Structure formats: C-alpha cells, structure tokens
Amino acid sequence: MTSKKAVEEMILAVCRKHPEGIQDTLLEKELPDVPVNDRAQAINALLSSLKLQILVNPADPSSHIYKANSIGDAARFKHLNAEDMLVYQCIQAAGNMGIWTRDMKQRTNLPQPKINKILKQLEERLLVKSVKSVQNASRKVYMLYELEPAKELTGGPWYGENAFDSEFISVLQEATMSYIKSRSDATLSDIVRFIKETGISKQALQEDDVQRIINTLDYDGKIEGMEVEDDDGDMVIHYRLPLMRVPASTAFTSIPCGVCPVFTECVEGGKISPQTCVYYQSWLDQLDF
Amino acid sequence: MAQAVAAPLPLPANRGPYAARLALKLVEEALGPLCRAVLKCLLDHGMQQYGDLARTSKLPQPQLRAGLLVLIQHNYVNVYLKQEPPTLRGPGPSYSLYEAALPRILQGLRMPRFLTYIMDEHGPTSQQLICTLLEHGRLRWDQVLGAVTEAAAKQEEGEDGEEGDGSPPPTPDVVLNQFRSLVIERFIERVPPCTLPPPAKQVHPNARKKVATPKPGSEEEAALHREQSEALVRQAYQEERFQLPADLLGGQPGKAGDEYAGSGKAGDKRKRGKDAAGEEPAKKKGRKKADAAAAAADEATAAGGKDGEKEAESVLWRVNYDEFNRRFRNEVIVETVKAKYGQDAGNAVLGLLLANARFEASAQTGETVVLGVNEISSALRRQYGNDLVPEHLGEVLSELSEDVLQFLEAHGHGPGGEQFVMNIPQVLNLARLLELESVVRNKFGEHGMRIWRLLFATGQLEQKQVSDMAMLTKEEAREKLYAMLKAGYVTLQDVPRTADHAPSRTFYTWRAKLEPALARLSSDLYRAAGNLHARLMHELDRNQELLDMLETPGISDAMIQRRTAEIAKLKAVTSRLEAALLDLDAQICIFADV
Numbered sequence: 001m002t003s004k005k006a007v008e009e010m011i012l013a014v015c016r017k018h019p020e021g022i023q024d025t026l027l028e029k030e031l032p033d034v035p036v037n038d039r040a041q042a043i044n045a046l047l048s049s050l051k052l053q054i055l056v057n058p059a060d061p062s063s064h065i066y067k068a069n070s071i072g073d074a075a076r077f078k079h080l081n082a083e084d085m086l087v088y089q090c091i092q093a094a095g096n097m098g099i100w101t102r103d104m105k106q107r108t109n110l111p112q113p114k115i116n117k118i119l120k121q122l123e124e125r126l127l128v129k130s131v132k133s134v135q136n137a138s139r140k141v142y143m144l145y146e147l148e149p150a151k152e153l154t155g156g157p158w159y160g161e162n163a164f165d166s167e168f169i170s171v172l173q174e175a176t177m178s179y180i181k182s183r184s185d186a187t188l189s190d191i192v193r194f195i196k197e198t199g200i201s202k203q204a205l206q207e208d209d210v211q212r213i214i215n216t217l218d219y220d221g222k223i224e225g226m227e228v229e230d231d232d233g234d235m236v237i238h239y240r241l242p243l244m245r246v247p248a249s250t251a252f253t254s255i256p257c258g259v260c261p262v263f264t265e266c267v268e269g270g271k272i273s274p275q276t277c278v279y280y281q282s283w284l285d286q287l288d289f
Numbered sequence: 290m291a292q293a294v295a296a297p298l299p300l301p302a303n304r305g306p307y308a309a310r311l312a313l314k315l316v317e318e319a320l321g322p323l324c325r326a327v328l329k330c331l332l333d334h335g336m337q338q339y340g341d342l343a344r345t346s347k348l349p350q351p352q353l354r355a356g357l358l359v360l361i362q363h364n365y366v367n368v369y370l371k372q373e374p375p376t377l378r379g380p381g382p383s384y385s386l387y388e389a390a391l392p393r394i395l396q397g398l399r400m401p402r403f404l405t406y407i408m409d410e411h412g413p414t415s416q417q418l419i420c421t422l423l424e425h426g427r428l429r430w431d432q433v434l435g436a437v438t439e440a441a442a443k444q445e446e447g448e449d450g451e452e453g454d455g456s457p458p459p460t461p462d463v464v465l466n467q468f469r470s471l472v473i474e475r476f477i478e479r480v481p482p483c484t485l486p487p488p489a490k491q492v493h494p495n496a497r498k499k500v501a502t503p504k505p506g507s508e509e510e511a512a513l514h515r516e517q518s519e520a521l522v523r524q525a526y527q528e529e530r531f532q533l534p535a536d537l538l539g540g541q542p543g544k545a546g547d548e549y550a551g552s553g554k555a556g557d558k559r560k561r562g563k564d565a566a567g568e569e570p571a572k573k574k575g576r577k578k579a580d581a582a583a584a585a586a587d588e589a590t591a592a593g594g595k596d597g598e599k600e601a602e603s604v605l606w607r608v609n610y611d612e613f614n615r616r617f618r619n620e621v622i623v624e625t626v627k628a629k630y631g632q633d634a635g636n637a638v639l640g641l642l643l644a645n646a647r648f649e650a651s652a653q654t655g656e657t658v659v660l661g662v663n664e665i666s667s668a669l670r671r672q673y674g675n676d677l678v679p680e681h682l683g684e685v686l687s688e689l690s691e692d693v694l695q696f697l698e699a700h701g702h703g704p705g706g707e708q709f710v711m712n713i714p715q716v717l718n719l720a721r722l723l724e725l726e727s728v729v730r731n732k733f734g735e736h737g738m739r740i741w742r743l744l745f746a747t748g749q750l751e752q753k754q755v756s757d758m759a760m761l762t763k764e765e766a767r768e769k770l771y772a773m774l775k776a777g778y779v780t781l782q783d784v785p786r787t788a789d790h791a792p793s794r795t796f797y798t799w800r801a802k803l804e805p806a807l808a809r810l811s812s813d814l815y816r817a818a819g820n821l822h823a824r825l826m827h828e829l830d831r832n833q834e835l836l837d838m839l840e841t842p843g844i845s846d847a848m849i850q851r852r853t854a855e856i857a858k859l860k861a862v863t864s865r866l867e868a869a870l871l872d873l874d875a876q877i878c879i880f881a882d883v
Contacts, residue, residue, distance in 0.1 A: 164762045216760050219739040219746070221726065244628050246726045246738070251872035252810075253731035257817035264775070266820065274820040275827040284828075287861045 007034055007042040012051060012068055021055060021065035050077040055089070076127065083110060087118045091128050091142050096150045098131055098141030134159050157203045168201075172213050173220075175200055180223055185240045188214065214239060221246040256283050303392050303881040307815035312394040314822045319397070320359055323348075327356040331366065331389040336487065338384050357387065363426035364607055365394050368483040374515060386487055396610045396882060398818070398874040403613050407476065414459045415467045417441065419476065419608055427480045427605045430468070430537060437464050469533060478530050478609040485526060486519040527650060534604055614652035617875075618883035622713065625720040630689060633679040637686050640669030640678070641711055652883045656712050661705020662686065683707050694719065718803060721880060725803075725810055729778060736761055737769045744779060744801035751798055770799055777809040811880040818873050825866040832859045 014030045015022055022030075031039065043066065046052035050069060057063045069077070077085065090107050091099055101119070105112055119142060122128045130140045131149045143149065158165055172195070179194045180186050186194075192210045195201060217223045217239075224242040227235045252258040256279035257266075266272045274280065309332045317325040330346040331337070337345070343353055360366040367388045373381030400423050408416045414437070421436040422428060428436070441458035459467075471477045503509030619642045627635030644664045645657040662683045669678050679685050686709055690697040696715035700708040730738035739759050744750060750758070756766035773779040784796040829836065835855055838844060849856070 158760065166762065169760050212758070212760060215758065216739060219742040219759065220735060221738065221742065244625075244723060246723055246730065248727070249731055250724050250727050251869070251876040252814055252817055253728055255817060255821060255869045255873065257820050258728065259731055263813070263816075268823055274823040277820075277824070280824050284862050284865065287858075287865060 004038070004042060004045070007031075007038050008046055008051075010034070011039070011042055011046060011066075015052060015066055015068035019067075021057070021067040023057060023063060023065050027066065050080070050085075053085075053089075076125070083108075083114070084118050084121065086110070087115060088122060088127060091122075092144055094141075094143060096143055096147045096153075098133070098143040098149065098153060100139050100141050104142070134164075157201060157205060157209055169213070169216075171200060173217055176210075176213055176217060177222060180239055181241065185238050187236050187238055191239070256280050303395060303811070303815075305812045305815065307812050307819055308391060308395055308881075311815050311819040311822065312389070312391055314819060314826070315394055315397055316360075316365060318822075318826070320363065320365075323352055323356040324360055324365075327353060327360060328365065328389055328394075331387060332391070336369075336386050336388040338386060342387060364480070365390055367481070368485075369487040370484045371487055372515075374511065385483065388487075392882065393610060395815075395877075396614070398870065399610070399613070399878065401871060402617075402875065403608070403610075406613060406616070407471075411467065411471070414441075414463060415471055415476075418464065418467055418471060422477065422606060422608045427607045429602060429605055431602065433468065433606065434461055434464055465537065469537065472531055472533055472606075475531050475609055475612040477606050479526075479532070480605040480607050481526055481530075484522070486522055488523075489516070489519070611652045614878060614882050615646075615649060617878050618652055618713075618717065621720050621879055621883075622716045625716055626689075629719070630692070633685045634689055636669065636677045636679050637665070637682055637689065638711070638716075640665040640682070641686075641709065643672055644668035645711075654713055656710055659700050659703070659708050659710050661703050661708050663705035665709075717879065717883065718807075721807055722803065724876065724879070725806055728810060729773070732776065733769055733772055733778075736765060737773060740766065740769050741773065741778065741801050744799055745803070749782070749798040749800045751796060755799060773801075774799075778806050780805065807880065811877070814873060814877050814880060818870060818877065821866055821870045821873065825863060825870070828859070828862050828866065835859060 010031055011027065014027060018026075027039070028036070034042075043052065047054060053067050053069055055065055055067055057065045077088075080088070086108050087104060087110070090104055093099075099107075101112070101115055104110075104115055108115065110118075119128065119130075123130065126145050128142050129145045130142050131153060133139050133141055133153050135152070141153065158169060175195065175198060176191055179191060183190070188207060188211060191214065192205065192207055195205055195210060214223070214225075218225060221242060223239045225237040225239050228238045230236045250258070256277065257263055260266065260277075260279055262272050266274065266277070268274060312332070313325055313329055316328050326348060327342070327346060330342060334341070334345050339357075342357070343350060346353055348356070357366065361368060367390045369386045369388065370383055371386050372383045375381045403423070404416055404420055407419045417437050417440055418433065421433055421440065425432075425436070438458065438461065445458055468477070500509075503513055619639070622642065623635050623639045626638045641657060641660060644660050644667075645654075646668075648658045665686070666678050666682050683706060686697065687699060687707060690699040690709060694715065696712045696719075698710045698712070700710055702708065726738055726742065729741045733741075736759070740755055740761070743755065743759050747758070752767060752770065753763070755761075755770065756763045759766060761769075770779065774781055779799055779801045782798050782800065783790065784798060785791075786794045786796070832855075835852065836859075838848065838852075839856070
C-alpha cells in the first residue's frame with residue numbers, strides 16, 4: 001500500500017506529462033494500482049493545496065479535466081479560496097480581451113460586492129489588472145496581469161492616454177505626404193520602411209496600420225493609388241499625387257450661400273432671408289471701391 | 290438618326306421648386322409683374338388651355354392675353370396643338386395647350402455667356418445678330434436684318450471719333466452670310482410651329498410595359514396611329530429646324546436687304562410681330578391648319594400689302610440655346626479628359642464630339658453614335674487643321690476604351706477603321722463629381738470630404754466603421770455625418786433586426802450616392818441663384834433714389850460729385866452680385882442643362 005503522499009506525487013507526475021489537462025478516465029488507466037478511493041482523496045488534497053486545478057473539459061463540457069499547476073503557482077495562489085479561484089479562472093478564460101465585472105457576475109453566480117472584494121484582493125496580489133476599453137470608456141475590464149491588452153481594447157497605436165490621438169494621425173499623414181511628394185511614387189512597403197526609419201511612432205506600425213493612414217490620404221483626395229506590375233509580375237499599388245485635383249472652390253461655395261450654415265432655413269420674408277442676410281452683408285462690405 | 294439615341298430623362302432639378310422660383314424672378318425682372326403672374330399660373334398648374342389659364346390666373350382677359358403673348362414672343366411659353374380623337378359625330382375638337390418653358394427661362398441667365406462665345410467664334414456681326422434675336426425672342430429674317438443694320442449704324446454714330454474700330458457697318462450680304470452660317474452651325478433655329486402636338490409622355494424606363502400589338506380596327510390601334518402621326522409631325526419639325534428657306538439660301542440677298550432696309554425700327558417690327566401673333570388665341574377656336582409662324586407672317590405681310598409668296602418672310606427664327614449648352618458641355622468634357630489622360634486623349638475626344646455633333650438633337654445626349662477613327666480624325670482636321678490630330682489616333686482611343694472609367698466603348702471594325710461609342714454622361718459625371726467633392730469640402734471641411742469619399746468608395750457603412758476608417762473621433766464623425774444628412778448629401782438607412790424598429794435593435798447604415806447628391810447640389814445651385822438674384826434686386830431697390838437721380842436729365846455734376854462714394858459702392862456691390870450670378874450659372878449649366 002503506497003502512502004498518501006506517494007499517490008499525490010504520482011498523480012501530479014501524470015498531470016505534468018499532459019500539460020493540456022487529463023481526464024479522470026485517463027488518469028485511472030495511467031495509475032492502475034491506485035484504488036479509486038485513494039485517488040479521490042489524493043486529488044482533493046492536491047486541489048485544496050492548489051497544486052492541481054479542475055477545469056471543464058473544453059472538448060466535452062459535460063466532463064472535466066485536471067491540470068497541474070506550475071510550481072510557482074502554488075505560492076502565488078496561497079490563501080486563495082475556491083471563490084477567489086473561480087473569479088480568477090473566469091478572468092483567465094477571457095484572455096487578452098478582458099472581462100467586464102457584470103459579465104463576471106453572470107458567469108460565476110457570485111454577488112457583485114463579493115466579486116468587487118475578490119477583484120481588489122487579486123489586483124493587490126498582482127494576479128489580475130484592470131484596463132480601460134476605448135470602445136466603452138466607462139467600462140473597466142479585467143485580465144491576467146501578465147497579458148498585453150488586445151488591439152481592439154486599446155484601439156491600437158492610434159490611442160494615446162485613453163483618447164483618440166488626432167494629432168499623431170495628422171503628423172503621420174504629413175510625413176507620408178512629404179515622402180510621397182519627394183519620391184513622386186511610393187508603395188506601401190516603402191512608406192512603412194520610411195515611417196520606421198523616421199521613428200515618428202513609438203510603437204512599431206504594422207503594414208495595415210500604415211495602410212489606414214494611406215487610405216485617409218486617398219479619401220482626402222491628396223494621393224491616388226495606381227496598380228503597377230512589378231518585376232515579378234505581381235500587381236502592386238503605387239501611390240502618387242492625383243492627376244485630377246479636387247478644385248479648391250467652386251462658384252457655388254465662393255458666395256455666402258454655398259457655405260451658409262442656415263441655408264436650409266433661409267426664406268424670403270422670413271427671419272433669415274437673402275435681403276437681411278448678415279453673411280451677404282459682410283461679403284459685400286469687404287469690397288473696396 | 291438623332292432619335293436612335295434615347296435622350297436620358299431630364300434631371301429633376303431644373304423643374305424643381307427652386308428653379309421655378311428663380312424663373313419667376315427672372316421673368317419679373319425682364320418682363321414685369323403681369324408676365325410673372327401668367328407664368329406662375331402656368332408653373333403651378335402645368336400644361337393647360339387658355340380657358341383654364343383664364344380661370345386659374347383670375348386676370349382680366351386683355352391682360353392675360355397680352356402677358357401670354359409677350360411670354361410666347363420671348364419663347365418662355367411653349368404652345369402645342371392637341372387634337373382629340375375623332376368621335377362618331379365627326380373629327381374631334383382641337384385646342385392649344387400652353388406650357389412654361391422653364392429651362393429656357395432659366396438659361397436666360399446665360400445670355401452674356403452666349404454673346405461672349407459668339408463674339409470669340411464669329412465676330413461682332415454675328416454677335417449683333419444673336420443679340421438682336423435674344424432681345425426680341427423670335428423674329429423674321431427681314432426684321433433681324435433691319436435691326437442689325439440699324440444697330441450697326443447707331444454704333445457708328447455713337448462711336449465716331451472714339452474707339453471705332455474703323456470697320457464699316459456690315460452690308461446686308463455680310464449679315465445674310467453670317468446668318469446662314471449661324472443657322473448651319475445650329476446657333477439659330479426655326480421657331481417650332483404652334484401646331485406641334487404636345488410632347489409624348491416620358492415614361493421611366495422601369496415603368497415601361499410591354500404592349501402587345503393592338504388588334505386591327507381596335508381603339509388601341511387608332512391611338513397608336515395617332516401617336517405615330519404625331520411623331521411624324523415632330524420629326525418634320527426636327528428635319529426643317531435648321532433648314533434655310535430657298536430664298537435665303539441662294540436667292541438675291543441684296544434685294545431682300547434693300548426691301549426691308551428702310552422699313553421702320555426694330556422696336557416697331559417687334560411689336561408688329563407680336564400683334565401678328567396676337568391673332569393666335571382668337572384663331573385658336575377656328576380650324577387651325579397653318580402654323581402660327583405662317584399665320585403671323587401672313588398677317589404681317591397682308592398688313593404691309595406685300596407679296597406673301599416668299600418663304601423667308603413667313604419663317605420665325607430664334608436662338609437655339611441647346612447648341613450653346615452643347616458646346617459648353619464639350620469644353621468641359623475635353624478639359625476633363627485632358628486633365629485625366631493627357632493632351633492627345635483630350636484631342637481625340639474633341640474629334641469624337643465634333644464628329645458626333647451633327648447627330649445630336651439636344652445637349653442632353655446619352656451616348657454618341659458609333660464613330661470610326663477616320664470620321665473622327667477628319668472632323669478634327671476640318672475644324673482645326675492637322676495640328677490637333679494625334680499621331681496614333683486609333684491607339685489613343687483604344688487605350689482610352691480600356692480605362693477603368695469605361696466611358697468609351699470599342700465597337701469593332703467598320704469601314705472607317707476602328708469604331709467607338711462614347712458615354713457622355715459618364716465623363717460629365719466625373720467633372721461633376723470633382724465639383725461636388727469641392728462643395729462638400731467647402732461646406733463640411735476636409736474631414737467631411739474624407740467621410741463622403743469614404744462612403745462613396747465603400748458603399749455603405751455603420752457609423753462606427755466610418756469613424757474607424759476615416760480615423761476620426763466618434764464625436765467628429767457623428768457631427769459631420771449628421772450635418773451632411775441634413776444638407777442632403779448622404780443618406781441614412783435603418784436595417785431593423787426586429788419588426789418594431791426599436792433603435793437599440795436596429796443597424797443604421799450611411800451611404801453616399803452620386804445621383805442623389807448631384808440632384809441635391811443642382812437644386813441648391815438654383816436656390817443660391819435665387820438668393821443672389823433676390824439680394825441684387827434688394828440692393829437696387831434700396832438705392833432706387835440714387836438710381837433715379839442718376840437718370841434724371843440735366844443733373845448737375847456737383848450733385849454727382851457729392852455722392853461719388855455711394856455710386857461707386859453701389860456699382861461695386863451690383864457688379865459683384867452679377868458676376869457671382871454668372872459664375873453660378875456656368876456651374877448650373879454643367880449640373881442641370883447638359
């Protein structure tokens with residue numbers, strides 16, 4: 001008859017061999033000599049000492065699997081009770097997208113004050129952290145301390161201190177413009193390289209980030225893309241200054257009506273009318289004669 | 290041939306409420322409040338008979354008649370003869386229908402541009418010819434000649450010693466020659482006869498139904514025959530629209546000139562022409578076989594006791610605005626193509642348009658006819674010599690036909706080399722699009738244009754996608770989108786997930802489409818032109834006393850001296866407003882009239 005300690009060691013060893021987790025039936029096969037009662041006792045002991053965790057089997061939600069905790073984990077999770085662990089696992093499952101406390105309440109079935117208390121504790125022990133989402137400025141979401149928040153959450157490189165960084169974007173636009181002007185013709189990879197070299201951005205900008213900047217320039221009518229065949233016969237889009245510029249002004253917009261903010265409200269004989277129009281007055285007063 | 294190309298439906302903008310408002314203003318300014326009242330009635334109630342007009346306008350008969358006649362004289366009202374189908378008792382009744390010629394009234398704004406154009410192309414005599422016709426609406430040849438020679442003589446007198454260019458007044462021969470070439474170039478046309486049947490109803494292409502061939506002897510067949518014979522009458526007018534009568538073509542112009550040289554002033558003639566036309570409503574009740582022009586001329590010649598045999602005497606002429614619009618349109622097209630595809634492409638398209646000119650019945654042509662390379666190059670050569678013909682015209686054109694814009698379609702080989710068809714609205718829309726984008730930028734800022742172009746390029750987007758893709762803050766994107774929605778340049782569609790259209794369960798997508806945005810801009814243009822005109826009239830009214838003073842005969846210099854500043858200010862203000870109106874009209878031309 002093996003001692004309790006030895007059974008625990010054996011179970012842990014088996015679990016470590018299966019880092020993705022192991023089902024109870026498999027465990028039974030691996031340890032044929034251990035009687036079921038001993039195994040159950042050992043597993044309970046391991047679970048309560050946080051050396052082992054029990055999880056729902058992702059492949060089959062009706063069963064569950066055991067997973068060995070790493071050595072350090074035991075120390076990290078010391079003095080955490082089952083409810084704390086429940087919240088922790090809930091946060092862990094959310095990955096780098098994070099989870100909102102309301103959603104946590106639903107998943108764990110714990111009352112909100114309780115969750116808040118647990119979260120405070122977990123945060124103090126640097127197990128989880130809270131991140132502000134750019135999509136919902138009022139919502140705080142929680143994720144594991146060691147994770148990097150997802151791009152959707154932080155808004156990618158375009159967000160400074162929680163706010164949209166318009167300044168940064170216009171600086172990038174100007175830099176890209178001046179580059180295209182100096183080269184008269186540039187591809188996406190040219191522009192990415194150029195931006196990397198200048199070091200305008202603290203974060204490294206990916207191709208699709210730069211592509212978005214280029215697209216805004218295109219929508220502004222400042223550049224246009226042309227498909228050109230490169231040396232390998234692939235079609236590559238080259239960006240250059242547009243042949244047809246959007247005219248700076250038109251006959252319509254060079255009179256007050258064209259840019260009038262109350263154009264739709266203007267009626268002859270009304271409060272706003274061409275005869276009493278202040279914009280016309282100042283436009284006509286500008287004349288020197 | 291011209292009928293082979295289906296003309297697109299007219300843009301709604303030049304019939305919209307703002308166009309009508311501007312038209313009323315223009316008519317009131319030019320012809321007075323009576324004509325305005327008559328026109329308003331015609332605009333409000335559409336095409337109608339004289340009796341209806343009398344009822345709805347509530348004007349006393351003589352006034353209404355005078356107003357209507359002046360409007361007809363100036364071609365501001367179209368007259369049609371409606372023939373009702375025959376009944377068992379005999380031939381059906383016929384009556385005249387009156388319709389406001391809205392586009393023509395609105396294009397009256399463009400007269401200075403017409404005159405400048407004709408001055409550049411054909412010189413002062415032609416300008417005087419066109420000017421006379423514009424001033425009087427419709428005139429017979431002898432009236433035109435009289436007015437032109439008289440004006441030339443007056444100019445000579447007034448300018449002697451000053452900056453007279455030394456050229457002698459044009460002889461009748463010269464005037465006739467100019468007149469001929471203006472008719473041949475379609476700047477001047479015959480006035481449509483008032484026996485013309487009303488225009489066929491234009492059914493939207495989507496609403497057209499396939500009608501089976503009617504059974505012989507049925508009511509439908511009779512209707513079809515009537516329609517066909519009406520179409521023939523219209524066709525007959527189209528055929529002789531730019532035809533010179535034999536005696537103007539090759540007769541003795543000198544004689545014709547002599548005959549009329551001394552016969553009264555242009556003003557008299559105009560009045561006489563009007564009086565003659567005045568018989569029209571009275572005659573309307575009787576059988577109406579001869580056209581109005583002929584009737585008018587008959588009256589006139591009968592009164593003068595002259596021989597009514599000569600055809601030229603019975604033909605009334607007027608300026609063909611469409612020809613000018615067509616030329617302005619071609620300028621825009623050529624400029625656009627030149628800017629986008631270079632000089633050679635521009636010249637090639639210019640040749641294409643020149644070759645197509647004789648097949649066009651209106652400025653609103655959809656597609657050109659199928660044209661061969663040889664035709665195109667010879668048209669270009671005829672007009673501009675060899676300099677403008679690109680070296681490889683065929684290649685230039687086939688390259689253009691492969692462009693993504695797809696405005697030029699290759700139509701295989703024909704007797705004249707490779708053949709092409711150009712889609713005119715496609716190119717025009719490119720030019721319009723640029724103007725539209727500029728308007729959006731000026732109205733809603735750089736970021737507004739970014740959003741508009743983004744939506745235009747991508748079709749439809751949700752608000753959040755807009756702010757993401759345009760890289761703007763949510764707040765700014767929302768502000769711009771709603772401003773553009775209010776102004777009518779973008780549209781918003783709701784896509785409900787549930788039947789109750791609850792906002793929380795509904796997607797809202799934004800779109801920017803070319804046609805609605807262009808229609809909105811066109812209507813805005815008319816509205817702005819109306820405002821400009823209103824302000825101009827207001828400024829003139831406000832300074833009425835000053836204007837009266839200047840017109841007072843024998844006003845002392847000292848009085849004028851004292852108010853120099855005021856006069857200069859009024860001059861500056863009115864000329865700025867007038868210039869803005871002209872510029873705006875040039876833009877209207879591209880958006881609404883071609």
